[in-house]
Amino acid sequence: MRYSMQRYWFGDVMEDTCTRAEGDTAALADRVAALSTKMEGFVPLRWEQAVLCGTAPDRAGYLALLRQVTTLLAERKIRAWYGRGDALLIQKVRMLEDLDRAASLVAERFGEWDRVLHPGPAEEIREPAPRRALEGARGRAEGAQAAVIASVDGLAAARAALVEEVTTGAREILPNCTALVGGLVAARLLSAAGSLDAMARLPAASLQVLGARAALFAHLRTGSPPPKHGILYQHHRVHNAPRNRRGKVARTLAARLAIAARLDCYRGARDEEFLKRADEAVRRAGRGT
């Protein structure tokens, strides 16, 4: 049997000769990153070959150097991954969602608390939303209650600033999707997909029900009616459409979104012609003609 040359991180091995890869840790990492190893005919290295090569003195030295190289490569890949614009946008949307959850949780508890302090008549108890209880208590609240109101105000200010940044970021990173469904919804879809790259690979049917996981799996498992929309429901064209046409609007919108996501990922600029036709299609679906 003929042996082909095998390329390893420390050098190239041909039968029992080894050509050492030169350079420091960074150079070794660069070299491996550039290798494209085919698995057919690949023979795994033996660490003794690295000693033969002169790269490492012994087993401990071998592992130590190997760890340096793989760690450096991993750190580089992590930096590259987090350097993408969509990674930052995704963190902002998720923070926005957490802020909303936190604010409503606090407001709700505040309402209960205030109810005990000021037990009003029955109709008033049912009527005002927790937020309104908070507004009502402003001015008369003191001590810890006043501090809670201040922190809810703080959350609201943070939210306003964040919405601004998310919308701006979405316009930049998802220009076509933003034009179709607005920055917030576009950014939420991106967050659910995980990355712009992943979003661009999603079929329209997945985009349509992104964010409706529970309903989707209930459908798959028990055969309950499939969800018509997930995050997309938040877009006004979908939730303002007549009930019997929401599914159609969501489906049409998702089909155009799938194209928009690909434009955003691979071209990165608005396509006015596409947006015009997409807008017409969604309108038509809403009218039901």
Add this chain to the structure above:
Amino acid sequence: MIWLDGVLVSPGSRSLHGERILRGHRVWDPYRSKLAALAHLGHEVDLPSSLRVLYLGAAHGTTVSHIADYVECVYAVEIAPRPMQDLLSLARQRENIVPVMGDATRPGEYAPFLERVDLIYQDVASPRQAEIAAAHRVFLEEGGTLILMVKTRSIDATADPDAVTRQVTGALASCYRVKAVVPLEPYHRDHRALVCEGVK
């Protein structure tokens, strides 16, 4: 594997993620680690100190750290950046962990780093788990073991886990012989451990 009064542990006196320390040993929780679950279910895996391990799907490194307490070295492969950061800081504390950032469906990316190992442990959330195991066969020593934690929900979210497992077992047949199929209930739902040996 070391048991102290019926509690599975690994040699190491410093707690890593808040696990209990029992007489100078780290408690190895079967609810957090599928390999520990497998041991609790009567299929203990031999982890002698000379062992070399390839770990696919290392995640945050919980199980990796316990295995590393026992063996000579662990090649820990993980693709996702966030868990990889945790894995890197774990590897900084332990000299016998080689952290490798790569996609297990593309072993060519990191093959130049790997040597042959005595144990391949695979726990990846991919629909192509059998294919991944087959592609790494070349890294298994003669007489070595593959432990494949089949995540049936990653292959088919609705199908019966046993049917999915049979499918995986069938797909492995050309390179591995499955010696045991162990459902990991009650520790982990919809997971099956396949204990395999390499076929020549």
